[in-house]
């Protein structure tokens with residue numbers, strides 16, 4: 565059985581991870597669509613999809629809530645839908661606010677929500693986006709009953725941010741500097757430059773964007789308000805960790821065939837395994853297809869001048885395809901035991917239901933798809 569298909573059958577959570585721009589959102593939407601068409605009602609929780617994909621999924625006007633994709637839209641696949649498809653676009657700020665609203669004591673709620681540091685934390689702190697994506701996943705898993713939730717993850721410069729996120733947030737709340745900030749000296753405004761000697765911690769990075777005693781007092785009051793939430797955050801971090809490690813949760817690692825992306829994917833694969841997380845497959849997206857034999861035959865029939873140009877183009881395409889093949893071999897060697905699934909580079913972006921469906925033919929192709937074929941080959 566195809567590894568993605570198998571993962572869809574055995575999992576209730578699928579998480580698409582990988583470096584920025586490799587196709588995580590596309591793969592997440594494709595998997596959820598295919599699962600829904602084949603009878604497993606699914607929710608794709610996506611993050612900042614390309615505008616046209618958002619439009620295609622009916623997400624252009626939506627906030628932080630799930631929306632059912634209409635039957636008319638699903639019919640664009642040309643298939644009868646046996647299950648339902650839902651989609652939502654994760655709103656980072658809104659999810660943070662909901663988290664605070666749920667966990668903060670009523671008297672502290674507004675203090676936190678209106679605090680400038682909270683606003684910076686909820687939108688800019690490294691790891692914050694990843695944390696909130698997992699938080700949303702937890703909420704969807706525990707408060708809804710979708711047979712399958714496919715989680716897209718945010719574009720991260722560093723793939724590891726995703727796994728470290730809950731710890732980072734806890735570190736932020738637990739930080740020695742934060743405790744020090746709560747001292748009365750600070751509240752009275754007697755703060756020296758010492759604060760800025762915090763090294764490269766996340767707290768320091770966030771704080772360094774602000775200056776002035778008034779600001780520090782604001783930070784102190786934020787920390788004070790948040791300190792009571794530590795336990796709630798800690799508890800939740802344990803629960804989300806358990807959810808990610810569950811037998812019914814699978815990861816799909818998305819990458820591209822070029823060298824930089826490949827190194828990141830190999831590294832990320834190692835880290836996922838070290839964390840005992842199940843990697844269902846590595847999707848190598850945008851693979852250059854091999855040039856079909858008949859293209860060379862056709863070229864040979866052309867007049868000399870034109871033939872030379874066409875042959876040059878075919879040579880280049882073949883060289884790209886061969887380079888990708890070598891990359892894929894390297895990836896196979898570096899990640900033994902994890903199946904690879906190849907998706908070709910399409911001429912056009914994947915931005916509507918029909919093209920998602922087309923993509924699914926590759927993602928769900930029966931195993932043994934070692935080489936990417938040309939369309940129609």
Ligand SMILES: Nc1ncnc2c1ncn2[C@@H]1O[C@H](COP(=O)(O)OP(=O)(O)OP(=O)(O)O)[C@@H](O)[C@H]1O
Pocket residue numbers: 583584585586587588589590591613614717718719720849850851907908909910911912913914915
């Ligand atoms: N196989 C493919 N062939 C051609 N275009 C593709 C392919 N896969 C994805 N794309 C296009 O590449 C762009 C980036 O894809 P996508 O948004 O899925 O990446 P991402 O990993 O989610 O990016 P980010 O990290 O920024 O969230 C999109 O415009 C998408 O339509």
Ligand SMILES: [Mg+2]
Pocket residue numbers: 588589590611612613716717718719
């Ligand atoms: Mg994306």
